[in-house]
Amino acid sequence: MSNLHCGIDFGTSNSSAALARDGNARVLDLDPLNVNPTSLPSLLYIQDDGQQIIGRAAADSFIKRNVDREVIVKQVDLGVAIDGYVGGEGDNSYGVVQRKDGADLTEAVFARALIEVNSPGRLFQSLKTSLRLKAFTGTEVFGREYQIEELTSIILSKIKARVDAEAGEPVDTAVFGRPVRFSTNESEDKTAERRLETAAKLAGFKDIVFFYEPVAACVEYAVKSDHKQRLMVVDIGGGTFDVCIMEFGGAQGAAARLAESKILGVSGLPVAGDAIDREMTRVKVFPCFGSESRYGPSMLPVPQFLYNTILDWQNLYKLNTEENINWLIAMQMSSDQPELIRALRSLVQRNYGYPLSREVEAAKRRLSSVTETTIDLEFEAIHLHEPIGRGEFAHIIEDMLEDMLDTMKEAEIAAGLKPHQIDGILTTGGTSLIPAVRQMLVQRYSEDRLHHRDTFTSVAAGLAIVSSFMSEIA
Ligand SMILES: Nc1ncnc2c1ncn2[C@@H]1O[C@H](COP(=O)(O)OP(=O)(O)OP(=O)(O)O)[C@@H](O)[C@H]1O
Ligand SMILES: [Mg+2]
Structure with a gap:
């Protein structure tokens, strides 16, 4: 291979790829339809005719073909x-x-x-989260069995095609990122890495090396520094929260600095942006579809499994049986909040779970730049206009913030360091943009030590740089 080296960040929500030459990385455009083309939404849509679509186009196809249509x-x-x-x-x-x-x-x-x-296609999201689930080995899609590795490899092979085109030749070797913990269970963690490796091989990569995503996110920053420092990287994405404390710098030249760098302590949590979306849906959205309503002469509560299916929007259509719909109609007639049960019926009958999940996620993102927003969805009998402010949002995610803080303390203990002994905190990943998350970091480490790395591409760039130094640091 030429002196181009490849790094691949297969993310829970977004993936990116970079090529490095002489220690300088360039992140590739992977999805022209995405607002940020260097970030490819990790989505796969398989149509009933077998066509496989990835990225933003996968979401668009699902909405165009599967949403708002009669489900049988x-x-x-x-x-x-x-x-x-x-x-x-x-x-x-x-x-x-x-x-x-x-x-x-x-x-x-x-x-x-x-x-x-009569399904026209299936959409897969957060495949990286499924990699650790031993019980989920694969699924049947339109009569054909797909293993989880194969589903993942469909996305990876399209990324590889882009990398090869950019390099002008097949790229066989790549450094792949992996979270510190795919899972807190060691055996699940191994399963996830093994499956990702198989997927990468199916996609055509021959030599694969894994490298911690948070370490990669700080490589670009750290190899430029000529004085020794201790850095903590906090990478909070869609599926995982990763912390890594490293000692970097001092040596002559970038390769030597990387070779001499030391990981002092790592910790991680398989909880991040997706879990925040679910919690926000539970607290703010369920009641708008009647989760707190009562029905019938005995004023019974509405069964909660109906609402958990909203979170699992891929399976929402399963509620759309004649029996369930008749039951929802009867419930609506005797409910103390009939208009909300009617909205729930629309959600189920029109298969509107995915647009709803997208709106919740979008409202969460808006709250990173404005202090108040509304979760808005107007469709058929759904009239969802639920205001939410930053304070309330911070309260909703309070427990998760606690867990994140504990995870950072765990890394400090593993490194044998007190907060004031860490020279810089580098943040990356979409969820690190949440003001309450930043506030937690400022409180523990002070504003002047926080440095934000590129939210969506710092991991891929770092992996490519690691790849380019591989022969020197191996
Ligand atoms: N402005 C924002 N405010 C809050 N959250 C955001 C913002 N932008 C993106 N996110 C969230 O960040 C997450 C995606 O971040 P990112 O692309 O870094 O994750 P990933 O690399 O795919 O996941 P992982 O590293 O966990 O595998 C999503 O949950 C998304 O909703
Ligand atoms: Mg990531």
């Missing part, structure tokens, strides 16, 4: 007996029967599945 679902008998766990809490999944006596027992039942008869 059919129950099919899978014809196998499976064990269903019967817990104290109601479970709406098929293959599980609730014991009438409420005892925690396992019963064998016949598995059935709901399938959509």
Whole structure:
């Protein structure tokens, strides 16, 4: 290969790629349709005719073809007996029967599945999160079985094609980023890395090296510094919160500085932007679809599984059976908030879960630049106009901020350092733009030590630089 070196950041929400020559990295344009073309939304849409679309176009295709159309679902008998766990809490999944006596027992039942008869395509998002889930090995899409590695490789192979075109030759070697912890469970963590490696190989890469994403995010900054310093990198993306404390600098030349750099302590949490979106939906959106309403002569609460399905919008269509819709209509007629149950029915019948999730995420992003916003969705019977301010938002994510703080303290303990002994805090990743997150960092480390790296591309650029020094630091 020429003296071009490749770094790939396969992110939960966004992916990027960079090529480096002589230690200088250039981040590639991967998605011309995205507001920021260097950032490719990690989305995959597979159409019923087998066509595979990635990035912003995948989201657009899903909205154009799958949203706001009649959904016809059919129950099919899978014809196998499976064990269903019967817990104290109601479970709406098929293959599980609730014991009438409420005892925690396992019963064998016949598995059935709901399938959509006329689906024009399937959208996959946050595939990186699924890499760690051993129970999720793959899924059937229009009669063809796709392994999780294969789904991931579809996105990676399109990135590789772009890298090859830019390099003017096939690029076989790449440094891939990985979070400090795909999962807090070690075996899940290994599974995720192994699957990502297989996906990269399926995409055509031959030599793959993994490197911590937060370390990569500070490489570009750190190799330029000629004095020794201790840096903490905080990378908060869509799926993972990563912290890494390093000692850098001092040696002559960038390669030597990288070779002599030391990781003093790392920690991580598989919780970030996606989890924040879910919490915001629970608190602000569920009540707008009647989660606190009551119905019937006994004024019963509405079953909460209906709302959890809103979070799992990919499976929202499964609620769209004639039986459920009739039940929602009956519930609406006897509800103390009929217009909200009507809105819930629209959401289910028109398959509007994805546009709703996008609006919640967009409102969250708006709150990073304005102090007040409204979660707005006007469609059919849905009249969602829910105001939210920064203070309330900070309160909603309070527990997650606590967990993040604990994770930073864990890294400090691993490094054997007190907060004042860290010379600089480098932040990156979309979720680091949230003012409450920044405030937490300022409180612990003071404003003058915070340095923000490029939000979406610092990891890929750093990985490419690491790749270019690989032969010297190996
Ligand atoms: N201005 C903003 N304010 C708050 N959150 C934001 C903002 N911009 C993006 N985000 C959030 O940042 C996340 C995406 O960040 P990023 O692209 O760094 O993640 P990623 O690299 O794909 O994920 P990971 O590193 O966890 O695998 C999303 O949850 C998105 O909603
Ligand atoms: Mg990231």
